[in-house]
Amino acid sequence: IPVEEQEITTAKAAAQRLKIGTYFVLWWSLNVVFNIYNKKVLNVFPYPWLTSTLSLAAGSTIMLLSWATRLAAAPELDAEFWKNLAPVALAHTIGHVAATVSMSKVAVSFTHIIKSSEPAFSVLISRFLLGESFPLPVYLSLIPIIGGCALTAATELNFNVTGFVGAMISNIAFVFRNIFSKRGMVKSNKVGGMNYYACLSMLSLVFLTPFAFAVEGPKLWASGWQQATETVGQQFFWWVMAQSVFYHLYNQVSYMSLNEISPLTFSIGNTMKRVTVIVSSIIVFHTPVLPVNAVGAAIAILGTFLYSQRPATKNPKNIEAPKKI
Ligand code: 3PG
Numbered sequence: 001i002p003v004e005e006q007e008i009t010t011a012k013a014a015a016q017r018l019k020i021g022t023y024f025v026l027w028w029s030l031n032v033v034f035n036i037y038n039k040k041v042l043n044v045f046p047y048p049w050l051t052s053t054l055s056l057a058a059g060s061t062i063m064l065l066s067w068a069t070r071l072a073a074a075p076e077l078d079a080e081f082w083k084n085l086a087p088v089a090l091a092h093t094i095g096h097v098a099a100t101v102s103m104s105k106v107a108v109s110f111t112h113i114i115k116s117s118e119p120a121f122s123v124l125i126s127r128f129l130l131g132e133s134f135p136l137p138v139y140l141s142l143i144p145i146i147g148g149c150a151l152t153a154a155t156e157l158n159f160n161v162t163g164f165v166g167a168m169i170s171n172i173a174f175v176f177r178n179i180f181s182k183r184g185m186v187k188s189n190k191v192g193g194m195n196y197y198a199c200l201s202m203l204s205l206v207f208l209t210p211f212a213f214a215v216e217g218p219k220l221w222a223s224g225w226q227q228a229t230e231t232v233g234q235q236f237f238w239w240v241m242a243q244s245v246f247y248h249l250y251n252q253v254s255y256m257s258l259n260e261i262s263p264l265t266f267s268i269g270n271t272m273k274r275v276t277v278i279v280s281s282i283i284v285f286h287t288p289v290l291p292v293n294a295v296g297a298a299i300a301i302l303g304t305f306l307y308s309q310r311p312a313t314k315n316p317k318n319i320e321a322p323k324k325i
Pocket residue numbers: 095096097099100115174270
């Protein structure tokens with residue numbers, strides 16, 4: 001290869017790394033803010049089905065306004081696109097509401113420690129449901145991930161079954177969401193990460209709204225809202241706004257990353273993000289942590305790091321696909 005061409009390739013690779021690095025930093029920071037406000041809201045207003053719905057509603061509104069004002073170019077979509085999006089939106093809805101229900105029952109740090117085993121679910125689901133095989137070191141790295149999470153769960157001071165099961169359901173749902181989102185983005189070929197996530201938000205909102213009414217409903221919301229406002233004052237409204245808007249922003253940036261990387265790399269980035277969330281939420285909420293509990297979390301996260309050092313998968317389904325638009 002001529003030297004000039006080589007230089008151009010190196011410069012392009014460096015620019016790509018910088019872009020993905022910037023997305024990751026933004027994704028993680030926005031997520032920390034979301035988690036703090038989400039928990040502040042849930043502490044005084046324990047209605048996770050409504051807060052989950054509001055997060056999706058905020059995202060849908062932001063994107064509809066962005067398209068209407070041409071701040072973002074609206075995608076051209078056909079019925080086939082929405083049909084393919086439906087199962088992804090179902091997985092997003094389930095994963096989102098399950099995580100929020102979990103966080104309404106346990107400390108933010110506990111939900112995220114359990115959610116740090118998402119890559120393990122990614123491997124197991126890819127292996128047993130999608131028939132993808134991985135080299136032995138990948139399977140071995142699952143031992144510390146699962147063992148570490150088990151140790152943390154067993155020693156958690158405020159263990160709660162709903163909190164634990166919610167985080168596990170979220171793990172499974174989000175693995176499906178990530179794998180099929182990536183396939184959907186590659187297949188649709190002209191919808192980038194930002195617009196793909198916008199459509200996902202809108203369809204998930206349609207799915208979630210009737211369930212939120214059925215599970216909680218306006219009566220509980222009205223009395224809960226009044227109580228929360230009496231407890232923390234008018235700022236409660238702004239906390240709800242913050243959790244809703246930041247939920248959309250961090251997910252939008254995460255989808256812009258997913259458009260550039262494989263679902264596996266995405267899961268690893270997401271687990272590393274949880275270290276930031278776990279540490280900051282323990283500080284903000286003064287969460288009591290036993291040393292053995294912290295050791296479990298450290299082992300689980302170390303397992304994910306080892307997993308990220310994996311050799312390439314045996315078959316090429318998970319290779320990084322180039323971004324389209
Ligand atoms: C949600 O409500 O969707 C979860 O809190 C977010 O989970 P994530 O950290 O996997 O995005």
